[in-house]
Amino acid sequence: MIHFDTNVYVRNMEAIVEREFDYRSVGAEGDWNEWQRRFRARLWEATGLAHIDRVNADVPLSPETVERLSFPGYVREKSYVQTEAGIRIPFYLLLPSNGQEPYPLVLAVHGHGRRGKEVYVGHFEDEQERQESLEGERDIALQAVAEGYAAIAMDVRGFWEMARADEVEAKKNNSCAELQKHAMMYGRTLIGERVHDMRRLIAYAGTRPEIDTSRIVITGNSGGGQVSLFTAALDERISVCVPGSFFSTFRGSLLEQSVWHCMCNFVPGMLRLGEMYDVAGLIAPRPLLCVNGERDAIFPIDSAREAIGHVQRIYAAMGAPDRCRLYVGHGGHRYYKEPVWPFVKTSLRLLD
Template identity: 60%
Template sequence: MTESILFATSRYMQNLRETVPREFDYTRVPDHGDWKQWQRTFRDRLTEVTGLAHIRAHHRGLPLSPRTEEVTRFAGYRREKMYIASEPGVEIPFYLLIPEQGNGPFPLVLTPHGHGRRGKEVYVGNFSSDKEQESALAGERDIALQAVAEGYAVIAMDVRGFWEMSREEEFVKGKTSSCDELQKRAFLFGRTLIGERVHDMGRLIDYASMRTDIDTNRIAITGNSGGGTVSFFTAALDERISVCVPGSCFCTFVGSVMNVPHCLCNVIPGMMQLGEMYDIVGLIAPRPALFVHGIHDHDFPIEYTREAFAHAKIIYEAMEPHLSEHCELFEGNGGHRYYKERVWPFIRHHFGL
């Protein structure tokens, strides 16, 4: 088979770029009136296409029904294993870590995990083997432990599709996730895994707001890879997030999801009709956002991350020139992993600590 008769992907992509303009291209903000109107309209539309609007409308008022399974004490903090209701019959399993030292209420850090079979367990240091521990620590993925050591309350949850939130059919076969199967079902009902995961984060914030030992006026969200994507979209669609630190995910859609093989959970139907990834940054601005990325990340190539960040910086400078320093890119000298070096100083600064 000769190359000439294979599908012409490059030409196809050119056709799409030329015929599908982005409705919320940030350079067209004047078409929407001003930045605030652009944000309101864009956020509403993105809430719709992810299915989040439908989920919220149908499950608003559902009792959280929190239940505690166990409480364990460690040096410097206690860990509560808990569940709350997300949808009827669907619970979110999570660990709540509370520092033993200092005076509450404590600022909150949400730590959604990436594409690892054991989900939240790795982030809280509940390793199943020496090999898992070695790999996690090499990639600095014990993020919940890092956060509680900083003196923050932490919620480390299973992201929908993984570990306790995976389907039995995939779990018993030892598969990493149920992303593809859950995404297919979500698509058929006008929903997406991104929308469902953002909804879950919102329910966890709702629960945190009930606790007197947590300060929900200061909420950071940070995770790596798929957890970075959850962090990014949660901050864009839930304005209760104060500081957003996505790791190993910020790029352009053209340079990542459409350029490198990726899990189906990264896909939102019609997304490019609305905006590129850097346009979505405009829904986070001017709140502080730190994008953490490895220069050798092959899943989200650094050249496209730098391109996206250049646009993000323009958005911050245009929206609130005196707050342009709220938008940063930290480049780690490695691959697709977490880089904590800049994360905690950034969060500490913007929490006012």
């Protein structure tokens, strides 16, 4: 008896696939802005974002604030906005109690944690969740507001209030697989839908006089790193991007046979368009800090180092070699806040 050898299959595909937007095809005298424009347009189509945005262009935000609480140093509001007809995304908005308005905005995007946004604002279920979250430095919205920024922490589609009732009642971690199946049957993807949701939150932020939407930072861990990278690549309003524990190569992470990856990571035909470093090249010359752990088995550090070398060549070609960096934390799959806020502060000064 023989069995299907996935490694052989992937090697075969890798040998014959031609990535249409491989950055190396641009050449020394190429037009990088045109490469970005064409690649971004195709990625909008591949993720389904082009269709999602088009059919929802006239859907009102219909914001509803249901809670407003004061904490030492900041105010926290819980609100909902409509992202598609009949679909509302829940989020917390944290505003500093002091400082100079309007505040730069940090979109704090959670990863594959069952309770989504709650952890990022320090609303812990129990002591175990508190300890695990703080050890992994995942209270990112609290970190942002402590730095003097407005912060939005949302539930990403598939989690907590944005999960299906079936999975919540069964106490499953998420609804990613079911939502991805439905999305793909309609020519969409979960990542496209999640980027669309980020764009709706930016639209809402634009209605708040306390927020400066000309200075937007996006950061998150793991799955939140994925949403951060793709949102910054697809939406040029993002000023600074800091993906945590996600940056790698698709070949060295998502297609690595020894590690299971959630369905929500996959985009049909992605490797016929570009590798992860090509996607990251769409962010150039805006500041990009990739944060990875040296012992991360899910997104291996060797692949991250390989990928950052390619991205740095794109940034150098676009005249911004100092705006793209990789930070390696001395641990595993978690968030590393140490380099983040100094990088954000320095990067935002470029916009002054």
